[in-house]
Amino acid sequence: MSYTDKLQALGITLSAPATPAAAYVMYVQTGNLVFISGHIARRADRTVWAGQLGKDVTTAEGQQAARSIAIDLIGTLQAACGGDLNRVKRIVKVMSLVNSTPDFTEQHLVTNGCSELLGEVFGAAGKHARSAFGVAQIPMGACVEIEMIAEIE
Numbered sequence: 001m002s003y004t005d006k007l008q009a010l011g012i013t014l015s016a017p018a019t020p021a022a023a024y025v026m027y028v029q030t031g032n033l034v035f036i037s038g039h040i041a042r043r044a045d046r047t048v049w050a051g052q053l054g055k056d057v058t059t060a061e062g063q064q065a066a067r068s069i070a071i072d073l074i075g076t077l078q079a080a081c082g083g084d085l086n087r088v089k090r091i092v093k094v095m096s097l098v099n100s101t102p103d104f105t106e107q108h109l110v111t112n113g114c115s116e117l118l119g120e121v122f123g124a125a126g127k128h129a130r131s132a133f134g135v136a137q138i139p140m141g142a143c144v145e146i147e148m149i150a151e152i153e
Contacts, residue, residue, distance in 0.1 A: 003085040006121050007074070014075035021139065027080045033092070034080045034150045039072045040142035041065035050141035053134075054104030057143045062098065062106075066113030069146045073114070074121065077150055091118050091128040093149040099142065100134040107132040114146050 007014065017026045020037070027036045041049035049065045051057035057065070074085070081087040096111035098104075111132040118126040128148075138145045 003088060003121055007085075010120060012071055012074075012121075014071065014078055017076040017079045018072065026076050029080060029152075032089070032151050032153070034077060034152055036073055036076050036080070036148045036150070038095075038097070038145045038147040039069045039076070040138060040140060041069050041144045042072065043068070048140045048142050049144070051143045052099050052101060053106070053110060053143060054101035057099075059106045059109050062110035062143055063113030065144045066096065066110055066146060067117050069144060070114040070117040073146065073148045074118075077148070080150075081152055087152045088122060088125060089151045089153055090125045091122055091148065091150050093129045094118070094131075095147050096130070096132040097135045097138055097145045098132060099136075099138045099144065102134075104134060107134045110144060111146070 020026055024037055027034055043049050053062050078085050094114060096114065098107040098110050100107060111130065115130060
């Protein structure tokens with residue numbers, strides 16, 4: 001089953017990559033690696049999913065926010081692959097920033113929302129190295145921001 005077929009089976013429709021909010025590009029390819037800029041959490045209506053974990057966003061909500069970011073990251077990866085996700089050889093690394101209170105310690109669980117979806121879509125090629133950090137704030141007050149590195153053919 002192709003990666004596109006897996007997305008369809010999961011009921012996921014990818015949207016075009018977002019326009020950068022500042023002086024950067026959404027992805028850069030060097031050799032066979034694609035570095036995807038940080039994507040912030042957005043709700044289904046595309047508004048920023050704002051809030052702080054440990055204050056007004058639960059871990060379960062944070063996981064959903066991270067899953068929504070994974071969908072956006074895959075959409076940007078698809079653009080980097082010229083529309084053909086089957087060029088993806090491996091998801092190499094995910095780095096997650098979680099807008100959280102000083103006493104919140106479940107950043108790794110929040111980030112699982114992204115990691116688990118990457119595994120569902122890409123199978124063994126979706127298993128990746130990962131970092132998850134708690135931070136004081138994220139642009140536009142988003143609750144989560146995630147960037148990704150992928151290897152393509």
